[in-house]
Amino acid sequence: MMKKLNIFTLGMALVAGLSSCEMADEMRGNGSSTETGSLELSVAVAQTESRADTGSSISTDNFDVVITNTENAENTYTYTYSELPKPLTLPTGTYTVSASTEGDIQTQMSAPYYEGTETLTITNGVTSQVEVVCKMANTKIDMGYSDDFKSMFQSWTINIDDGDSHVITFSNENVNDTIVYWHLGDNVTTMTMNIEATTTDGTKITDQKQFTKADADQSYGDDSDNFTGGDALVINIDIDENEPSEDNRPQIGFIINVDITFSDTNETVEIPVEDVPTEPEEPGDNNIEISDNGTGYLTNGVTVVGTDYPTDVAVVMTVPNGIKNVYVKIASTNSTFEGMVADMGLVNGDGMDLASDDAQSLSELFPLPEANATSYKFTMTSTLFTLLGNFSGKHDFTLTVIDANNNSKSATLTINN
Structure with missing residues (x-):
């Protein structure tokens, strides 16, 4: 009986010893230190007086908090802010603390996304007090339509392109959804608006406008020439109705006003809006013409x-x-679609010559031109549209025609899905 008891006691002591070692290892962070300190962390949202999106009413309870040892990334601690121990005991060392809105930031969101980062040092036996101030990481776009615009047009599509493969769309189908929070690409300095609208009598009007942040009436402090997270853009569109033409139809254009509130100030200023410059005509006897058959697709x-x-x-x-x-x-x-068409010879160099024998395999996707013909219509079959339907994104088809005198002209057709 005594022998059995001793074996049992020894086993319990071994389990206790192992548990205690595991706890010590956990506190050390894979053996990096046996010394610990504490962290009192607070998370706040930056406030800007002139914004509708001030941080005063933003709760940070559900914010994600990630604490990472800068010398050993395996020592990472993840919490929801409301569940974060206060104070939190950590092994000594240097840490990066990141806090953000719950979940990952998306290109387009219906609400602002906040994030912030601080670096801190945990010292043995000391409680460190650190505040992470989170700023808005996406850009607010607020689209407004005048009453005249809404009464003039039965339908419209306005695509805003940041020039870095990101496009947001406003249309009559979401006329009441005028606010989008947009996570822009890097180094976006200019935005282009592609407008297509159909009047109540069926006339289609198209136009292209662009605006550049550096052209704003004023700049403040260290504000960048790039559109950055926290910037707020208010875009208003109205009609510009000029004198009737010879067929008594009014000449209709668009008036665009853009105001920006800078990310780090409470000042709002206007950004001038310009027409997108047209490409100069090719010199010499280049009389090639390319059109979209009046649909506006090459523009929009x-x-x-x-x-x-x-x-x-x-x-x-x-x-x-x-x-x-x-x-x-x-x-x-x-990238998956681009890799697939690269194997078909449609990505590198000038792409595929549709007038060559090598292009015969593409005839199910679009009709092929005939050499020496004086016209060609590039259209997209349902097979191609079905194929594109499996690959969401922005797909640019750049077409370049070269004539017998080696004159050339190009146009790009963009498909968004």
């Missing part, structure tokens, strides 16, 4: 929703000297 791109494929997509080329080559080159924000 094509937006595909689900399986609702447009049937009027066409890039029409008139080549009086006769076609020598027609190259198509594809660039896509979807």
Whole structure:
């Protein structure tokens, strides 16, 4: 009986010893230190007086908090802020503390996303008090329509392109959803607005406008020339109705006003809006013409929703000297799709010459031109639209036609889905 008791006692002591070692290792962070200190962490949201998105009413209870040892990333502690122990005991060392809105930031969101980071040192036996102040990481876009605009047009689509493969869309179908929080790409200095609107009598009006942050009436402090997280843009669109034309139709354009509130100030200023400059005509006897058959797709791109494929997509080329080559080159924000078309010869160099024998395998995707023909219409088959439907993103089809005299002209058709 005594022997059994001793074995049992020894076993319990061993378990206790192992548990105590595991706890010590956990506190040390994989054996990095046996000394500990404490952290009193507070998380706040930066406030800007002129914003609708001030931090005064923002609760940080559900913010994600990540505490990482700078010398050993395996020593990482993750909490929801409301569940974070106060104080929190940590092994001594240097740490990076990140706090953010719950979840990951998305390109487009219906609410602002806040994040902030601080570095701290935990000292043996000392309680460190640190505050992480989170700032808005996305840019607020607020689109406004005048009453005249809404009464003039039965439908519209406004695509705003940041030039870094990101596009947001406002349309009559979401007329009441005028605010988007946009996580912009890096180094975005200029935004382009592609506008397509149809009047109540069926007339289609298209236009392109752009605005550049550096052109703002004033700048403040260290504000960057790039659009950054925390900037707030208010965009208002109105109609510009000029004198009637010869067929008595009014000449309709658009008036765009853009105001920006800078990320680190409480000042709001205006950014001038300009027409997108047109490309100069090719010199010499280059009389090649490329059009979108009046649809506006070459200006505004094509937006595909689900399986609702447009049937009027066409890039029409008139080549009086006769076609020598027609190259198509594809660039896509979807890396899987771009890798697939790269294997088809549609990515590198000038892309694929549709007038060559090598292009025969592409005939199911779009019609092919005939050498020496004086015209060609590039259209997209349902097979191609179905294929694109499997790869969401922005897909640019750049078409370059070369005539018998080696004159050339290019156009880019953008498909968004």
